[in-house]
Amino acid sequence: MSYIKKPSARNPSLKPNALGLTVRDYEGVMSTLCAGCGHDSITAAITRAFYELDVPPHMVAKLSGIGCSSKTPTYFLSGAHGFNSAHGRMPAILTGASAANRDLTYIGVSGDGDSLSIGLGQMAHAIRRNVDALYVLENNGVYGLTKGQFSASADPGSKSKYGETNPQQAMDPVLLALSLGATFVARSFSGDKSQLVPILKAALAHRGFALVDVISPCVTFNDHEGSTKSYRYTRQHDQEVVEADWIPPDFVPPAGEITADYAAGTSADVTLHDGSVVRFTKIPEGYDPGDRDAVVSYVRRKRTAGVVPTGLLFLDPGGSEMHAANRTVATPLAQLPYESLCPGAAALDALQRSYR
Amino acid sequence: MVNRFAFKLANVNGTGSASANSLLMQAIFRMGIPVSGKNLFPSNIQGLPTWYEIRVDRDGHTARTARFDLMVAMNAETYEADIDEVRPGGWVLFDSSWPLKPSFLRTDVTFLGVPYANICIENFGAARERTLMKNIVYAGTLAALLDIDMDVVQGMLAEKFGAKPKLMASNAKAIRLGYDYAKEHFACPLPIRLEAMDTTADTILINGNTAIALGALYAGATVAAWYPITPSTSVLDAFKELCEEYRVDPETNERRYCILQAEDELAAIGMVIGAGWNGARAFTATSGPGISLMSELVGLAYYAEIPAVIVDVQRVGPSTGMPTRTQQGDILLCAYASHGDTKHLLLFPGNPEECFHFTARAFDLAERFQAPVFVLSDLDIGMNDWVVPRLTWDDSYRPDRGRVLSREDLEALPKYHRYSPEDWQGVAARTLPGTSSKGAFFTRGSGHNKHGGYTEDPDEYREVMDRLARKHWTARNFVPPALIETRPNASFGIVTVGSCDLAVREALAELAENGLMGDYLRVRGFPFGPEVESFLRRHDRMFVVEQNRDAQLRSLLTLETGVAKAQLFSVRAYGGLPLQADQVVREVVHQIRETEKERPA
Ligand SMILES: Cc1ncc(C[n+]2csc(CCOP(=O)(O)OP(=O)(O)O)c2C)c(N)n1
Ligand code: SF4
Numbered sequence: 001m002s003y004i005k006k007p008s009a010r011n012p013s014l015k016p017n018a019l020g021l022t023v024r025d026y027e028g029v030m031s032t033l034c035a036g037c038g039h040d041s042i043t044a045a046i047t048r049a050f051y052e053l054d055v056p057p058h059m060v061a062k063l064s065g066i067g068c069s070s071k072t073p074t075y076f077l078s079g080a081h082g083f084n085s086a087h088g089r090m091p092a093i094l095t096g097a098s099a100a101n102r103d104l105t106y107i108g109v110s111g112d113g114d115s116l117s118i119g120l121g122q123m124a125h126a127i128r129r130n131v132d133a134l135y136v137l138e139n140n141g142v143y144g145l146t147k148g149q150f151s152a153s154a155d156p157g158s159k160s161k162y163g164e165t166n167p168q169q170a171m172d173p174v175l176l177a178l179s180l181g182a183t184f185v186a187r188s189f190s191g192d193k194s195q196l197v198p199i200l201k202a203a204l205a206h207r208g209f210a211l212v213d214v215i216s217p218c219v220t221f222n223d224h225e226g227s228t229k230s231y232r233y234t235r236q237h238d239q240e241v242v243e244a245d246w247i248p249p250d251f252v253p254p255a256g257e258i259t260a261d262y263a264a265g266t267s268a269d270v271t272l273h274d275g276s277v278v279r280f281t282k283i284p285e286g287y288d289p290g291d292r293d294a295v296v297s298y299v300r301r302k303r304t305a306g307v308v309p310t311g312l313l314f315l316d317p318g319g320s321e322m323h324a325a326n327r328t329v330a331t332p333l334a335q336l337p338y339e340s341l342c343p344g345a346a347a348l349d350a351l352q353r354s355y356r
Numbered sequence: 357m358v359n360r361f362a363f364k365l366a367n368v369n370g371t372g373s374a375s376a377n378s379l380l381m382q383a384i385f386r387m388g389i390p391v392s393g394k395n396l397f398p399s400n401i402q403g404l405p406t407w408y409e410i411r412v413d414r415d416g417h418t419a420r421t422a423r424f425d426l427m428v429a430m431n432a433e434t435y436e437a438d439i440d441e442v443r444p445g446g447w448v449l450f451d452s453s454w455p456l457k458p459s460f461l462r463t464d465v466t467f468l469g470v471p472y473a474n475i476c477i478e479n480f481g482a483a484r485e486r487t488l489m490k491n492i493v494y495a496g497t498l499a500a501l502l503d504i505d506m507d508v509v510q511g512m513l514a515e516k517f518g519a520k521p522k523l524m525a526s527n528a529k530a531i532r533l534g535y536d537y538a539k540e541h542f543a544c545p546l547p548i549r550l551e552a553m554d555t556t557a558d559t560i561l562i563n564g565n566t567a568i569a570l571g572a573l574y575a576g577a578t579v580a581a582w583y584p585i586t587p588s589t590s591v592l593d594a595f596k597e598l599c600e601e602y603r604v605d606p607e608t609n610e611r612r613y614c615i616l617q618a619e620d621e622l623a624a625i626g627m628v629i630g631a632g633w634n635g636a637r638a639f640t641a642t643s644g645p646g647i648s649l650m651s652e653l654v655g656l657a658y659y660a661e662i663p664a665v666i667v668d669v670q671r672v673g674p675s676t677g678m679p680t681r682t683q684q685g686d687i688l689l690c691a692y693a694s695h696g697d698t699k700h701l702l703l704f705p706g707n708p709e710e711c712f713h714f715t716a717r718a719f720d721l722a723e724r725f726q727a728p729v730f731v732l733s734d735l736d737i738g739m740n741d742w743v744v745p746r747l748t749w750d751d752s753y754r755p756d757r758g759r760v761l762s763r764e765d766l767e768a769l770p771k772y773h774r775y776s777p778e779d780w781q782g783v784a785a786r787t788l789p790g791t792s793s794k795g796a797f798f799t800r801g802s803g804h805n806k807h808g809g810y811t812e813d814p815d816e817y818r819e820v821m822d823r824l825a826r827k828h829w830t831a832r833n834f835v836p837p838a839l840i841e842t843r844p845n846a847s848f849g850i851v852t853v854g855s856c857d858l859a860v861r862e863a864l865a866e867l868a869e870n871g872l873m874g875d876y877l878r879v880r881g882f883p884f885g886p887e888v889e890s891f892l893r894r895h896d897r898m899f900v901v902e903q904n905r906d907a908q909l910r911s912l913l914t915l916e917t918g919v920a921k922a923q924l925f926s927v928r929a930y931g932g933l934p935l936q937a938d939q940v941v942r943e944v945v946h947q948i949r950e951t952e953k954e955r956p957a
Contacts, residue, residue, distance in 0.1 A: 058793040079793030084800040086656050092623035096630025099579045099614040104790050125619040329610040333578040334635035336612055338755055341576040343602040345749040355560035
């Protein structure tokens with residue numbers, strides 16, 4: 001285990017954001033992950049995204065399960081409340097937290113073991129409920145923290161560090177999320193910050209559950225020849241198919257209703273609830289990031305051809321998130337005055353007339 | 357035999373008998389007579405046998421009894437066993453549309469035949485209506501046989517069907533048909549009969565699950581997460597109904613609550629913990645299998661110190677067990693739920709009235725002690741209607757939110773740490789997400805020191821664990837105290853819990869009539885308070901009465917108090933039916949005789 005110093009050269013702009021905070025203010029304690037671990041790059045991208053979005057750190061709740069990936073919330077936003085929960089159980093805890101306080105921005109960090117094995121059910125149901133959260137799945141194809149067992153996202157035929165060949169099918173969180181009705185589905189690579197940061201920003205601006213699957217090589221247990229989640233393999237097979245940028249509200253004319261109008265081969269704008277815009281700058285011929293079925297078959301076809309398509313692959317800004325579906329009051333439930341919750345003694349008396 | 361008898365109704369599940377049976381029970385209640393109704397139903401939706409037992413007792417002994425004066429035999433499939441259950445000299449009311457098999461006839465009981473099926477064919481149209489009305493017709497017969505006040509019955513029908521004249525007419529007709537037939541053919545009333553009293557004037561008829569929902573509503577719970585399971589499901593049904601009534605803004609239609617039907621109990625408890633972490637009062641309701649699933653996260657809430665209220669309406673285990681039968685089999689499971697050193701706060705309501713107050717109190721305790729709190733009810737309390745004093749609420753009540761620092765509190769501190777300093781109760785102040793960056797901390801189920809930082813250091817780890825133990829110990833003075841009743845010259849004590857209450861009191865009265873004087877203690881909270889310790893110290897011989905095989909309460913007492921195992925004799929009933937006084941009397945007398953035999957003369 002080595003400690004990674006965060007070189008200031010990585011953050012040349014220590015210039016304050018709109019809140020007067022620098023990127024430093026969005027960092028956490030020093031990472032204790034292996035040097036070169038993909039997860040650390042994702043942490044840096046998350047830090048950057050929050051900084052650039054001018055989010056007050058204390059208005060963020062960062063939650064995770066258990067695993068190397070799930071350790072990372074300590075490494076960003078030290079000014080936010082964090083919750084390193086139990087293996088595979090973060091989605092439910094995040095859901096309950098969101099139920100209690102809808103004012104906070106939620107980020108859940110998980111691994112492929114945490115999300116696709118022990119926690120598959122919880123992740124699926126958080127998607128189904130469309131909980132308003134950014135969900136980062138740091139996908140390395142192995143169980144890092146328990147030392148290199150295959151995870152459910154290990155590709156068939158890929159080799160473990162110990163030479164074993166994986167005989168089983170791989171679960172693809174992107175296809176899974178699409179089929180479960182996720183309203184925001186993206187895939188990126190931990191080494192591609194220029195792609196990842198805008199995706200994270202768009203995901204945070206999105207109202208609803210935003211799944212961001214990030215291929216994140218495990219240098220210690222899954223970065224060898226034969227692994228399909230190694231740096232080398234990923235660089236060779238990742239293909240950015242959909243390029244998207246996130247543009248804050250004040251950069252565009254005031255938005256009317258939400259539109260999703262994609263023209264193939266060109267660029268398109270999608271306006272989110274907060275007035276910000278996701279600008280798709282590169283869309284392949286015949287691809288429509290608003291057409292769920294088309295995206296599913298596109299991703300499938302690519303996968304069969306051995307290509308891992310990345311980018312903001314699917315976006316439906318119109319889905320109704322958990323609180324909208326519940327018709328929850330605007331004030332966070334945790335902050336409602338007791339007087340507005342208790343019907344009082346007189347009401348109890350009246351009610352009990354029907355218990356006679 | 358006036359106002360002291362029991363009768364049982366044998367029906368077929370799914371035929372609409374439940375409403376007729378509760379109509380009878382409610383009518384007797386409105387006549388001011390102490391009454392109880394026990395619904396013995398199968399884990400099935402339609403077609404299997406189901407029973408309803410009604411006991412009236414002018415002295416208020418309304419625990420379950422197995423001695424039936426009258427059987428209302430409406431299920432031909434169970435005739436034989438049902439008829440067998442009637443005490444000699446009793447009565448059997450049956451449908452004489454078909455002849456009874458001669459072998460079922462007993463010479464020591466009186467058979468009262470009413471051709472219910474034929475009456476319904478003659479008087480009602482559709483098949484479903486005939487089936488449903490048959491129940492109302494037998495209710496009419498019972499009104500005549502037992503002298504139930506017909507004005508009360510008519511009044512209840514009017515309340516129920518007033519807005520639906522057609523239903524009103526057919527129900528009124530059905531009652532009349534049954535009533536008139538009895539008056540014409542039998543000597544009414546029977547020697548077992550009712551006479552109006554005034555003991556239930558300021559009482560209500562309520563089941564424990566509704567009372568728990570009310571407790572949660574009044575305590576200000578805003579988040580509830582659950583996964584359906586008998587017998588706890590109706591807690592959430594009732595909570596939802598109450599919230600729709602009291603927590604929806606009439607103008608905007610917006611809800612001041614969020615009820616989450618989780619994908620399983622692992623998620624349900626996770627949601628409660630997430631909401632509690634964020635400062636909402638949150639709860640879940642489940643039964644044994646759900647507690648098993650929740651155990652991992654219960655330990656997380658214990659160690660990370662997050663408030664959570666968990667209602668366990670106990671049913672028969674192990675495994676799926678008998679989902680529609682009652683037991684107190686989760687006492688040890690809940691006391692120590694989860695791996696590692698964990699110990700929780702338990703509240704044991706003994707009736708619906710306590711369900712209401714204890715549930716509200718559970719939220720205060722959970723927030724005061726920043727810990728999971730279990731409310732251990734059971735199927736008997738939860739799903740049966742009980743007569744209890746009218747519930748009262750003190751409008752000056754304000755939630756005890758425990759130690760939560762505001763933004764201003766934090767500004768005044770040089771530095772904030774999550775798990776120190778502690779107060780005299782062993783509690784450290786928490787902060788809620790969204791308050792301020794200065795109060796931000798990292799919640800973890802992994803090893804942490806008193807500042808909240810990750811640790812693998814033995815001393816730092818122990819320091820936090822020792823404080824948690826102190827905190828738990830302090831809570832003994834905050835959980836509801838045991839209920840104690842003493843008799844002069846008592847030679848033994850009975851220690852019991854929860855729904856055993858009525859049967860044990862009745863047993864003590866009966867034992868006293870036979871010269872065996874016993875004191876009474878009903879545990880209502882865990883950790884056990886000082887009053888439990890001193891009761892145990894004062895008695896050489898105690899019987900611990902409970903509804904499980906392994907004497908779990910007795911085990912918990914021996915583990916957590918200074919009592920010697922040899923002082924505690926065990927009386928257990930665990931077949932799944934509510935406890936009866938005669939079971940307790942028989943066991944106590946037997947064990948007293950046994951110990952007397954062993955003593956040298
Ligand atoms: C209930 C439970 N079972 C098993 C474990 C052990 N465990 C810890 S992390 C982990 C796998 C983590 O894999 P992943 O989520 O992919 O994260 P990574 O370490 O690869 O980032 C396992 C099996 C646990 N903590 N809890
Ligand atoms: S074991 Fe793998 S996943 Fe874990 S920290 Fe090391 S490189 Fe990262």
